[in-house]
Amino acid sequence: METSDAWWEIGGKGPGDLVLAVDFTATGRPDARFADIVGLTATSHPVWETMPQAIATDIGPSGEEYLDRWFEDVRAGGQQVGAVLGFCAGAVYAAALAGRIAQWQERAPQLILFDPEQANAFGLLWQFHKSVELFAGIIGAEPVAEAQETARQALEADPENLGYIGPVLVGLFREISEAAFDEIELEPESRTEFTESFTSFVAYVVAAGQLNSSAATAWADAVAFSSGSPLSGLNRLRSTDPDGAAGAVARELRFDCDHTDLLRDEGAATALAELLTAQDLSRQIRM
Numbered sequence: 001m002e003t004s005d006a007w008w009e010i011g012g013k014g015p016g017d018l019v020l021a022v023d024f025t026a027t028g029r030p031d032a033r034f035a036d037i038v039g040l041t042a043t044s045h046p047v048w049e050t051m052p053q054a055i056a057t058d059i060g061p062s063g064e065e066y067l068d069r070w071f072e073d074v075r076a077g078g079q080q081v082g083a084v085l086g087f088c089a090g091a092v093y094a095a096a097l098a099g100r101i102a103q104w105q106e107r108a109p110q111l112i113l114f115d116p117e118q119a120n121a122f123g124l125l126w127q128f129h130k131s132v133e134l135f136a137g138i139i140g141a142e143p144v145a146e147a148q149e150t151a152r153q154a155l156e157a158d159p160e161n162l163g164y165i166g167p168v169l170v171g172l173f174r175e176i177s178e179a180a181f182d183e184i185e186l187e188p189e190s191r192t193e194f195t196e197s198f199t200s201f202v203a204y205v206v207a208a209g210q211l212n213s214s215a216a217t218a219w220a221d222a223v224a225f226s227s228g229s230p231l232s233g234l235n236r237l238r239s240t241d242p243d244g245a246a247g248a249v250a251r252e253l254r255f256d257c258d259h260t261d262l263l264r265d266e267g268a269a270t271a272l273a274e275l276l277t278a279q280d281l282s283r284q285i286r287m
Contacts, residue, residue, distance in 0.1 A: 017082025060203025
């Protein structure tokens with residue numbers, strides 16, 4: 001792959017269709033990554049993963065603008081895409097990206113999702129809580145708790161409006177983080193890097209929300225890998241809408257692991273390798 005600011009190569013140098021993976025991979029995150037499961041599959045397929053886009057503003061790109069950025073590099077590369085993978089909210093983007101690719105090449109790529117979730121405000125609020133708790137030891141628990149309560153009230157006021165909640169969370173995060181950075185006299189470059197990690201994630205989720213409805217339709221043809229975590233992916237959907245969860249995807253594979261470990265689970269890696277191998281055999285039969 002030529003130099004790209006939209007994708008990086010995470011595995012596979014041999015022949016085979018290109019495999020794309022959509023995720024928001026930030027430095028220091030505890031969740032396993034696509035690089036982990038790709039390494040365990042030992043696949044020869046070239047695999048590209050989306051690179052996080054640095055967003056410093058309160059309002060980031062639209063969902064279609066994210067797709068444009070990723071799709072143009074794939075089309076310029078000219079390789080046949082055999083599968084598109086998506087983790088968590090990345091499953092929304094993966095479905096939309098697979099749809100674009102299906103219009104460009106003769107054969108639609110496989111859609112393979114890992115704990116797929118539609119973009120939602122509750123996930124953003126959880127991430128906000130987890131992020132600002134890091135500052136309690138610097139500026140005290142009270143201002144952090146006040147920011148968390150303000151965020152909770154914003155969600156209750158308009159729980160379906162990601163375009164409203166996202167900027168509110170970013171503003172609260174800036175306020176809390178700047179107070180903490182002042183306290184420890186953190187240099188400007190590190191402040192920017194730390195803040196952009198959060199603002200970029202919020203922008204990624206907010207934009208994904210614009211694609212939720214189309215993703216739900218596309219997931220009907222997907223294979224889903226589900227962890228054992230009750231509040232993640234299809235497990236969460238099952239708790240609120242059992243009938244909807246039953247028909248959400250074409251096939252579901254379940255694994256006895258935590259959500260954070262799904263992309264490093266050996267059983268999941270074996271299943272993914274089998275799916276990619278079956279794809280190769282299908283291609284050979286067509287030829």
